[in-house]
Amino acid sequence: xxxxxxxxxxxxxxxxxxxxxxxxxxxxxxxxxxxxxxxxxxxxxxxxxxxxxxxxxxxxxxxxxxxxxxxxxxxxxxxxxxxxxxxxxxxxxxxxxxxxxxxxx
Amino acid sequence: xxxxxxxxxxxxxxxxxxxxxxxxxxxxxxxxxxxxxxxxxxxxxxxxxxxxxxxxxxxxxxxxxxxxxxxxxxxxxxxxxxxxxxxxxxxxxxxxxxxxxxxxxxxxxxxxxxxxxxxxxxxxxxxxxxxxxxxxxxxxxxxxxxxxxxxxxxxxxxxxxxxxxxxxxxxxxxxxxxxxxxxxxxxxxxxxxxxxxxxxxxxxxxxxxxxxxxxxxxxxxxxxxxxxxxxxxxxxxxxxxxxxxxxxxxxxxxxxxxxxxxxxxxxxxxxxxxxxxxxxxxxxxxxxxxxxxxxxxxxxxxxxxxxxxxxxxxxxxxxxxxxxxxxxxxxxxxxxxxxxxxxxxxxxxxxxxxxxxxxxxxxxxxxxxxxxxxxxxxxxxxxxxxxxxxxxxxxxxxxxxxxxxxxxxxxxxxxxxxxxxxxxxxxxxxxxxxxxxxxxxxxxxxxxxxxxxxxxxxxxxxxxxxxxxxxxxxx
Numbered sequence: 001x002x003x004x005x006x007x008x009x010x011x012x013x014x015x016x017x018x019x020x021x022x023x024x025x026x027x028x029x030x031x032x033x034x035x036x037x038x039x040x041x042x043x044x045x046x047x048x049x050x051x052x053x054x055x056x057x058x059x060x061x062x063x064x065x066x067x068x069x070x071x072x073x074x075x076x077x078x079x080x081x082x083x084x085x086x087x088x089x090x091x092x093x094x095x096x097x098x099x100x101x102x103x104x105x
Numbered sequence: 106x107x108x109x110x111x112x113x114x115x116x117x118x119x120x121x122x123x124x125x126x127x128x129x130x131x132x133x134x135x136x137x138x139x140x141x142x143x144x145x146x147x148x149x150x151x152x153x154x155x156x157x158x159x160x161x162x163x164x165x166x167x168x169x170x171x172x173x174x175x176x177x178x179x180x181x182x183x184x185x186x187x188x189x190x191x192x193x194x195x196x197x198x199x200x201x202x203x204x205x206x207x208x209x210x211x212x213x214x215x216x217x218x219x220x221x222x223x224x225x226x227x228x229x230x231x232x233x234x235x236x237x238x239x240x241x242x243x244x245x246x247x248x249x250x251x252x253x254x255x256x257x258x259x260x261x262x263x264x265x266x267x268x269x270x271x272x273x274x275x276x277x278x279x280x281x282x283x284x285x286x287x288x289x290x291x292x293x294x295x296x297x298x299x300x301x302x303x304x305x306x307x308x309x310x311x312x313x314x315x316x317x318x319x320x321x322x323x324x325x326x327x328x329x330x331x332x333x334x335x336x337x338x339x340x341x342x343x344x345x346x347x348x349x350x351x352x353x354x355x356x357x358x359x360x361x362x363x364x365x366x367x368x369x370x371x372x373x374x375x376x377x378x379x380x381x382x383x384x385x386x387x388x389x390x391x392x393x394x395x396x397x398x399x400x401x402x403x404x405x406x407x408x409x410x411x412x413x414x415x416x417x418x419x420x421x422x423x424x425x426x427x428x429x430x431x432x433x434x435x436x437x438x439x440x441x442x443x444x445x446x447x448x449x450x451x452x453x454x455x456x457x458x459x460x461x462x463x464x465x466x467x468x469x470x471x472x473x474x475x476x477x478x479x480x481x482x483x484x485x486x487x488x489x490x491x492x493x494x495x496x497x498x499x500x501x502x503x504x505x506x507x508x509x510x511x512x513x514x515x516x517x518x519x520x521x522x523x524x525x526x527x528x529x530x531x532x533x534x535x536x537x538x539x540x541x542x543x544x545x546x547x548x549x550x551x552x553x554x555x556x557x558x559x560x561x562x563x564x565x566x567x568x569x570x571x572x573x574x575x576x577x578x579x580x
Contacts, residue, residue: 020136021139021143038165038168039140039167040140040166041171041172041175043133043176044172044175044176044179048179051179051504051569053504062139064146066135067139069139
């Protein structure tokens, strides 16, 4: 799931910069509640993407007065996202081949 | 309430306990706390009590040990073994040269007296400097400015001989020695470190135009004050080239709003090129033969080095007849008459007697080539080249923008000194000699260059650990 989650995270960040909680909510909304993660597991993924240079971050004081960390996708992250999407498409097609889906329709 | 109810504080504490680098914990806790508080607010809006909302929010987070452990696995210290090995090779080469060449007893003592503290400084800086620099850069900048001003003042005192005479008359030899040494090179040492601190300052205030102007003005003031108080142009060159290079590096990272700020590095370059005696120094650099008046001129050393290098074979030492050696040693080959007394005669003269050897070990590379051939010189240059390639690779691998900018400046300071030193050893010397970092020349400069290298090691080491202060990231 880590590969899938990081791909989905990058895809969401491609749309706009977000903070951790916002990503979780957006993931739930766009997947129609299918992807409901244990929320804390999002942070190792974000930190890992940041260390890889796929996302960068900045901090800003939020309306509640707390310091909030926003993540943005980088150029390197966009390339990584394309690679992950390609990988995912291969996986999806392979599953389709095995279970017999629309590919044989 | 469920028996296993865990408060958000307990949850966050458990996550933090898994993070091995303690200074990182507050940033991790703050981020997770923000998440939990927002989730609690949402549950409260749905009608849950604060306690129920907190319970549900913490439960939704997952296992704190797993979260903390996974973050810890990502945010770890790192090292570069290749750079460590190359640093050790250069340090040992410098130490061996200082001990082996041993032109003066003083130099022999310097070998041990500065390399060992230098090693201690390198290790301490590698392990601790970057976190401290981020935290205390303002105090350190102030300290460097005070050091510089003190160096300038003591230099003026020294030049007027007032304090020097006072100490001499009363037999205070140690303070007098320290004063003389500090006043001679104090501003130079400060110049080596100033760039990295100004880099932190400029990064920090890159979106505050007035403060940014102030720190650019500090750099400009530094150049002018250094020049007007007799500081070496080569030291100023090291500062200007490395600092301007760093500013351009920061531009490449899009850290400034607008190209208007490019005027400042341009102004620094124009100021540097307009300094007094600059024209003469460039003339010496490019047309040395026009500026030679005696055998003791550095320009003469340059011409002689080029002459001897052209006669040095690839794989063996420079081979000259005794007559040729006497000619080179006395300056007769250039001036047409003996302008320097050479104590050995044709029966006893050796290559060692004619090598350029004043100023201690300023000609290590040239002397090495004369004694062992060009292949040895190429090997030395290859090691030095590999050292800098590795350093800059480290710098470009650093993710943190502040850390990479500061490390870039330190690397540039080391590189510019090295380039000037190598040029001098190949017969093209610009003004006074700079140092060959880690190798020559050395007293306190060895220690200062170790400190700069330690900054780079530290910025690389803690790159995945240190969160830049929020104030550094204002957009």
